Amino acid sequence: NIQEFSTESEALTYIEQLRNGNSFDPINVVETATLLLQDSQINNWDIAYLYASNLKLEAFLAQENIGKAEELYKQISPLAKKIDDPLINIRLMMSELYIEFATGNIEKIPSLYAPLLSKAEETEDAATKGEIYQAIGLSQNNTLDLGGAVKTLKIAYEQFEKAGDINAQSEVLSSLANAFAEMGDLNLAVNYFRTSLELVEQGGDLFGKSVILYNLANAYAEFGEYEPAERYFVDAIAISKEIGDTIGVAWAEFGLAKIAVDKENWTQALDLLKEAKPVFEEAGDLDSLSYVMLSQGEAYIGSDNIAKTEEIIRQSEQFLLSGSSESYRLSYNELLIKVAEKKGDYKTANEKLNENFGLLRKLYEIENSQQAQRHKVEFETRIKENQNQILQKENEVNQLKIKEQQSQQHMWIVIIVLGSAFLTIVIVLLIFQTKNRNRFKRMALRDDLTNSPNRRAILQFAQERFLEAKHTDMTLTIALIDLDFFKKLNDQYGHELGDNVLKAFADTCLNSLRKQNRFGRYGGEEWLLVMANTSITEASLVFRRLRADWNNKVIDGLPEKHGISFSMGIAQFDKHTDQNLHAVIKRADDKLYEAKNQGRDQVIT
Ligand SMILES: Nc1nc2c(ncn2[C@@H]2O[C@H](COP(=O)(O)OP(=O)(O)OP(=O)(O)O)[C@@H](O)[C@H]2O)c(=O)[nH]1
Numbered sequence: 053n054i055q056e057f058s059t060e061s062e063a064l065t066y067i068e069q070l071r072n073g074n075s076f077d078p079i080n081v082v083e084t085a086t087l088l089l090q091d092s093q094i095n096n097w098d099i100a101y102l103y104a105s106n107l108k109l110e111a112f113l114a115q116e117n118i119g120k121a122e123e124l125y126k127q128i129s130p131l132a133k134k135i136d137d138p139l140i141n142i143r144l145m146m147s148e149l150y151i152e153f154a155t156g157n158i159e160k161i162p163s164l165y166a167p168l169l170s171k172a173e174e175t176e177d178a179a180t181k182g183e184i185y186q187a188i189g190l191s192q193n194n195t196l197d198l199g200g201a202v203k204t205l206k207i208a209y210e211q212f213e214k215a216g217d218i219n220a221q222s223e224v225l226s227s228l229a230n231a232f233a234e235m236g237d238l239n240l241a242v243n244y245f246r247t248s249l250e251l252v253e254q255g256g257d258l259f260g261k262s263v264i265l266y267n268l269a270n271a272y273a274e275f276g277e278y279e280p281a282e283r284y285f286v287d288a289i290a291i292s293k294e295i296g297d298t299i300g301v302a303w304a305e306f307g308l309a310k311i312a313v314d315k316e317n318w319t320q321a322l323d324l325l326k327e328a329k330p331v332f333e334e335a336g337d338l339d340s341l342s343y344v345m346l347s348q349g350e351a352y353i354g355s356d357n358i359a360k361t362e363e364i365i366r367q368s369e370q371f372l373l374s375g376s377s378e379s380y381r382l383s384y385n386e387l388l389i390k391v392a393e394k395k396g397d398y399k400t401a402n403e404k405l406n407e408n409f410g411l412l413r414k415l416y417e418i419e420n421s422q423q424a425q426r427h428k429v430e431f432e433t434r435i436k437e438n439q440n441q442i443l444q445k446e447n448e449v450n451q452l453k454i455k456e457q458q459s460q461q462h463m464w465i466v467i468i469v470l471g472s473a474f475l476t477i478v479i480v481l482l483i484f485q486t487k488n489r490n491r492f493k494r495m496a497l498r499d500d501l502t503n504s505p506n507r508r509a510i511l512q513f514a515q516e517r518f519l520e521a522k523h524t525d526m527t528l529t530i531a532l533i534d535l536d537f538f539k540k541l542n543d544q545y546g547h548e549l550g551d552n553v554l555k556a557f558a559d560t561c562l563n564s565l566r567k568q569n570r571f572g573r574y575g576g577e578e579w580l581l582v583m584a585n586t587s588i589t590e591a592s593l594v595f596r597r598l599r600a601d602w603n604n605k606v607i608d609g610l611p612e613k614h615g616i617s618f619s620m621g622i623a624q625f626d627k628h629t630d631q632n633l634h635a636v637i638k639r640a641d642d643k644l645y646e647a648k649n650q651g652r653d654q655v656i657t
Contacts (some may be wrong), residue, residue: 060097067103071110072217077259077297081111101133102140109147115299117337118154124536125151142171142180144308146187154195154339156377161195162197165599179220182211186224193231201231219260225265241271262291262300269307278311285311302331306344314348318355320489342380353394359578361391378415382408396445398438405435466653499573501551507580510572511633514582518633521584521625528625529591530633531581532640533598536617536652538577549609551579553616556607564601569594580637581620588657591622595655617653619644 057063067088070081085108092101105128112121125147132140145168152160167190172184185208192201203229212220229244245268252261267286285304292300305328312321325348332341349364365387372384385404392401497509503511514530521528535541535557542550554577561571561579574580583591599618607614621643625636643656650656 053547056090060092060095060100063092063097063100064103067100067107067541071107077295078111078299079297081420082108082133085111098131098135099137099140099436099609102135102137104595106132106140106143106147110143113150115335116154116340117335118151118295118339120336122151122155130208133436138171138175139180142168142175142184145171146183149187149191150194150295153191158195161191165191173517178211178214179217182208182215182217182220182224184208185211186220186227189224189231190227193227193234196234198231205231209448218255219257220250222248222255222257222260222264225251226267229271230267233274238275238277242268245271258295259297259300262288262295262297262304264552265291266300266304273307273311273314276314278315281311282308291627298331299335299337302328303340305349306340308345309347309351313350313354316354318351321351325351325569338371342368343383345371346380346383346387348571350390353387353390356394358394361387365391378411382411382415385411393438394442398442398445402438405438409435409563423513429607499558500553502573504558504562505570505572507572507574510570510574510580510582513570513572514580514637515633517582518625518636522627526585527587528636529583529586529588529622530625530636530640531583531591531594531620531622531655532574532637532644533579533581533618533620534644534648535577536619536648541616545609552608553614556605557602560598560602564598588622588624591624592655592657595620595622619647619652620655621645621647622655622657
C-alpha cells in the first residue's frame, strides 16, 4: 500500500513520517523502504533513495540484523558523502556506532563520538540533537561507559522534551534504566522503566512499549528476579504478537528460555528456543541465532543429552569463524568444558577453562578489572576442582591397582593353602596306602585262622633256606606235621572246636620252636617245619619238646588232658640228590605217611 508520489519531497515526507511514526514495525518498514527506494531509483530521486535506504538500514538495526545493515551501510555511504545531505550523514554516523559495536570493533567507537557531537552543536533541531545524544548514550551504554551514558542520555532526554517527542523520551528513559541496571542499581532501573512505560503508553507506540517491557524483564532476569522477569516477558510477547512483530516475540521467548535455563527447566527452555530459533534464522540474524543455539546447548547438556550438545557445538562452530565476540567464544567454550567435564575429559576441560580465562582477561580490559578478578578466582577454583578430579581419578586408579595386588595376594594364599591341603591329603593317602599295602602283604602271607605263616609264606622261607643250604655248608631239615584223627574230632565236637584246636596248635608251635626254626600252615591240619642248621637228631628232639608242650596245652571246649596227638615226618636236604625243595618235602611227607601207618603219635626220620 505504497502511494504514488509525484515529487521527491512528497516521498521524503512520507519516509520521515514512517521513520518517526508510532508504529515502527521493523519488518514492515524493511518491506516498505525497499519499495520506496526502488521507486526513488526509477525516478532518479537520489535524496529520497538515500533516505529510504537509510530507513531500511535502521529497520535492519532494529531487527538486530547486523549483517544486512552493514551491507547496506557500505552500499549507501559513498552516495551520502557525494550528496552531502547533513541529516543523512548524521544518521549514517549513528548507525555506524551500532554496527561497529555489533561487529566487535569496540576500540574504534570512542573516536566516532567527536564528529557526531560537533554535528549536534551545528544543528538547531532539538530532535536531531536528541537523536545524536541518544545514539552516543546507547553506544556508551553498550561499551559499558555507564557514567558517560547516563550523562549523555540525560541531555538526549532534555532535547526530546524540547522537541515534544514523547516516544523518544520514553526510549531514552528506558536506556537510562538499562544503564542503571548495568550499574547494579535495580531499584533505580525499575523506576526509570516505569516512567518510560507511562510515557510510551501516552505516546501510543506499541513497538516501543514491547521493547521497554522486554528491557524491564531483562533487567529483572539479570538480577535473578525471575518472577517479575517472566511476567514482563509474557507481556512483551503479547504486545509483539498484537503488532505482528515476530522478532520481538522471539526475543522475549529467548529471554524466557534463558530464565528456564537458569532455573534448570531444560524441557521448557528447549521448547521456547525451538519457537524462537526459526524466527532468527529467517530474519538472517545470525548473531541472535548463535546465542539461541548456545542456550540450546546449555539446555541439552543440562538434561545430560551429550549427543545433542555436541551437535549444537558442531553447528555453532561457523559463528566462531565469522569473527564472534569474546563473550560468545566464552559461552561456546563453556559448552565444550561442560561436555568435556561430563565425559570426564578434564584435560580438555582445563585447556578450555584456561582459554576462557584468557578471553575474560581480554574482555575485561575494557570492562571492570574487579569483575575479571572475581571471574579469575572462580576459574582458578574450577581449574583446581578439575585438577582435584584428575588427582581423584589417579587415586581411584591407584586404589584399583592396590586392590588388584591384594586380590593377587589372596589368590596366592588360596593357592598355597589349597596346595598344602592337597599335599597333606596326598601324604595321608600315601601313608594309608603304604599301611594298607603292608596289611595286604601281611594278609597275603598269614593264615587267617591261626595267624601263623601260610603255605605260601612257609614255602617262600623254605625255598630261601634251600638255596642257602645248596650254596653253603649249612644243613636244612624239613618236617611235616599232621594232627591225628582230626576228621573225627571235627565230627564229634564240631568244626568250631576244630578251629580252636588248630589255633592252639599254632600257638604251641610259636612258643616251642627256636627262632631259627620256622613253621607254617601247610594244609588243613598239616604243618610244615623248616629247621636251618639243625641235624636229624636235633629235629627229633624238637618233636619231643613240641609233643610235651602240646599235651599240656589247654584247649577251649576240651578237657585239660585233651589227648590229641600228631605225627611227624622228617627229611634232610641232600646236596647230591635233591634237585629242589619239593624233593625234600616229598621225602618228609613219605615219612609222615609212614608215621601214620605205624600207629600215629610218633616221628619218623
Ligand atoms: N575244623 C577244621 N577242620 C579242618 C580244617 N581243615 C581241614 N579240616 C578237616 O580236617 C580233616 C582231615 O581229615 P583227614 O585228612 O581224613 O585225616 P584225619 O581225620 O586227621 O586222619 P589221619 O590224618 O589219618 O589221622 C577233614 O575232616 C577236614 O574237614 C579247618 O580249618 N578247620
